[in-house]
Amino acid sequence: MTSNKKVLAFIEETKALCDPKEVVWVDGSEEQLEAFRKQAVEEGILIKLNQEKLPGCYLHRTTQNDVARVEGRTYICSKNKDDSSPINNWMESGEAYDMLKKLFKGCMKGRTLYVIPYSMGAVGSKFSKIGIELTDSIYVVLNMAIMTRVGQKVLDVLGDGDFVKGLHSYAELSEEKRYICHFPEDDTIISINSNYGGNVLLGKKCFALRIASYLGKKEGWMAEHMLILGVQYPNGETKYIAAAFPSACGKTNLAMLIPPEVYRKKGYKVWCVGDDIAWIRVGEDGRLYAVNPENGFFGVAPGTNEKSNPNALHTTQKNTIFTNVAYNADTGTVWWEGLDKNPPKNGVDWKGNPWNGDTKDADGKPVKGAHPNSRFTAPAVNCPCLSKEFENPDGVPLSAIVFGGRRAKTAPLVYQSTSWNNGVFVGSSMASETTAAATGAVGVVRRDPMAMRPFVGYNMGDYFAHWIEMGKKIKNPPKIFNVNWFRTDDEGHFIWPGFGDNMRVLDWILARCEDKVDAVETPIGYVPKAEDINIEGLDDITTDTVKGLLEIDKETWKEEAEGIEKFYGELTRVPQELKDELAALKKRLDA
Ligand code: OXD
Ligand code: MN
Numbered sequence: 001m002t003s004n005k006k007v008l009a010f011i012e013e014t015k016a017l018c019d020p021k022e023v024v025w026v027d028g029s030e031e032q033l034e035a036f037r038k039q040a041v042e043e044g045i046l047i048k049l050n051q052e053k054l055p056g057c058y059l060h061r062t063t064q065n066d067v068a069r070v071e072g073r074t075y076i077c078s079k080n081k082d083d084s085s086p087i088n089n090w091m092e093s094g095e096a097y098d099m100l101k102k103l104f105k106g107c108m109k110g111r112t113l114y115v116i117p118y119s120m121g122a123v124g125s126k127f128s129k130i131g132i133e134l135t136d137s138i139y140v141v142l143n144m145a146i147m148t149r150v151g152q153k154v155l156d157v158l159g160d161g162d163f164v165k166g167l168h169s170y171a172e173l174s175e176e177k178r179y180i181c182h183f184p185e186d187d188t189i190i191s192i193n194s195n196y197g198g199n200v201l202l203g204k205k206c207f208a209l210r211i212a213s214y215l216g217k218k219e220g221w222m223a224e225h226m227l228i229l230g231v232q233y234p235n236g237e238t239k240y241i242a243a244a245f246p247s248a249c250g251k252t253n254l255a256m257l258i259p260p261e262v263y264r265k266k267g268y269k270v271w272c273v274g275d276d277i278a279w280i281r282v283g284e285d286g287r288l289y290a291v292n293p294e295n296g297f298f299g300v301a302p303g304t305n306e307k308s309n310p311n312a313l314h315t316t317q318k319n320t321i322f323t324n325v326a327y328n329a330d331t332g333t334v335w336w337e338g339l340d341k342n343p344p345k346n347g348v349d350w351k352g353n354p355w356n357g358d359t360k361d362a363d364g365k366p367v368k369g370a371h372p373n374s375r376f377t378a379p380a381v382n383c384p385c386l387s388k389e390f391e392n393p394d395g396v397p398l399s400a401i402v403f404g405g406r407r408a409k410t411a412p413l414v415y416q417s418t419s420w421n422n423g424v425f426v427g428s429s430m431a432s433e434t435t436a437a438a439t440g441a442v443g444v445v446r447r448d449p450m451a452m453r454p455f456v457g458y459n460m461g462d463y464f465a466h467w468i469e470m471g472k473k474i475k476n477p478p479k480i481f482n483v484n485w486f487r488t489d490d491e492g493h494f495i496w497p498g499f500g501d502n503m504r505v506l507d508w509i510l511a512r513c514e515d516k517v518d519a520v521e522t523p524i525g526y527v528p529k530a531e532d533i534n535i536e537g538l539d540d541i542t543t544d545t546v547k548g549l550l551e552i553d554k555e556t557w558k559e560e561a562e563g564i565e566k567f568y569g570e571l572t573r574v575p576q577e578l579k580d581e582l583a584a585l586k587k588r589l590d591a
Contacts, residue, residue, distance in 0.1 A: 028151015
């Protein structure tokens with residue numbers, strides 16, 4: 001498959017350490033992948049779904065202790081502690097390698113070692129990067145073959161070149177011995193004792209965010225936890241937006257949104273370039289250009305339905321692997337909470353137990369059919385609104401960068417920062433209520449700068465400084481905004497309808513980018529005039545509701561500023577520019 005000495009040495013080392021019974025190269029051919037699927041079904045790793053209703057679709061159940069990313073066991077390993085962040089886990093590289101070597105010793109006895117050559121980004125594009133993942137998990141192989149471009153074609157492009165090393169074993173699936181370790185200084189990722197997507201599909205969070213963010217800092221580009229979408233205007237022109245939201249805050253829904261009828265009738269369309277990760281560079285014209293390095297969607301299933309995201313639902317109807325959703329034994333199809341009102345009568349829950357929509361546990365509490373973080377792994381090409389620029393190796397030019405999170409109070413529906421550095425400040429101080437995408441308590445407010453808290457591969461203060469530095473290189477920077485779809489009323493109900501209606505906010509954002517609409521200057525930035533948010537066709541929303549959604553309460557924001565200051569205090573190397581932005585915000589709030 002290759003004569004690349006570094007690849008061959010990596011495999012030899014791994015063989016010697018892990019002792020697999022054989023080595024199988026993933027060549028990327030449909031025949032080989034089909035043989036893997038067949039084998040996975042025979043081994044009970046996949047359940048083949050009804051091939052008439054869901055052609056090429058399978059179901060997988062993880063072990064019950066292995067259902068989400070484990071931030072507590074995810075490490076940045078470097079020589080010096082301060083080259084990671086006080087808010088992330090750190091291990092000294094040498095110590096980490098020694099510890100991992102012990103865990104990997106003989107861990108693949110009797111198993112197959114799969115070699116997955118993969119490309120993040122279109123194969124052969126000058127902005128793409130190559131990784132080699134070695135794994136003993138056929139589930140990983142089949143997911144990687146959806147999420148990335150894999151096989152011989154990648155090795156052909158690699159030639160004698162360098163690559164990111166990834167080593168994974170599900171080993172014993174032990175929670176206590178689970179480690180997801182990154183060595184940005186060595187372009188290396190090592191993951192053991194998990195078989196859950198974000199921990200083991202090493203091209204995704206581990207490479208395309210943690211290692212790539214470090215490479216971006218070194219090489220002058222950015223790897224961000226952002227969706228990329230294009231809004232096509234009735235005149236055919238398309239403007240692009242990249243948006244960062246913490247995990248499970250609706251990036252996939254926003255990336256694939258269907259505009260409300262009033263917009264559709266006029267001829268507006270939204271195109272999806274990516275739903276999770278953006279690699280961003282400065283183009284020759286001084287604008288920022290973004291590519292999606294992935295080749296599929298690893299989306300949260302619960303809540304996905306005909307209304308919330310018909311495009312995502314459609315995307316999952318063929319060649320998709322479902323993980324930890326409920327199974328309908330009568331139809332051979334899948335179900336999850338929020339799909340429809342017809343849970344299977346004769347079903348199996350994500351744990352493998354008999355289940356119907358009424359199943360209760362021993363305490364009489366309803367049992368969920370699907371895990372809240374159950375997922376679909378679906379090929380990008382299935383997406384009905386996939387942008388024609390999806391494969392464009394140069395990416396799409398960004399008009400706007402949008403930050404957002406779940407905030408029941410505080411943040412207004414939308415506001416615009418006043419400059420690049422002020423926008424970086426807004427991103428750096430982002431906060432959100434936690435979700436099920438990572439293990440731990442759900443619904444707690446935590447600071448999640450640029451939605452990158454769990455994904456920056458180096459010191460967070462240095463990451464902020466990199467954003468500031470990038471600003472100096474961009475002659476025509478995109479404008480930076482913050483949105484919050486999640487404000488609630490006193491009874492805890494969401495006020496803004498969200499989903500497709502978020503188009504109304506994107507419309508204002510893009511109008512601001514073109515200086516086509518005015519705004520009100522407030523202490524936190526530019527806020528729309530309520531009447532400039534188009535509410536035509538919305539039954540329950542009046543201009544007064546919008547006014548409420550845009551309100552900024554100075555006292556709440558003073559507390560917010562305290563929260564930001566406290567957060568900055570937990571970090572090291574926070575750039576002076578951001579401290580100045582914070583001081584200026586406080587002053588404006590006191591005025
Ligand atoms: C994801 C995540 O899976 O952010 O995209 O957890
Ligand atoms: Mn994500």
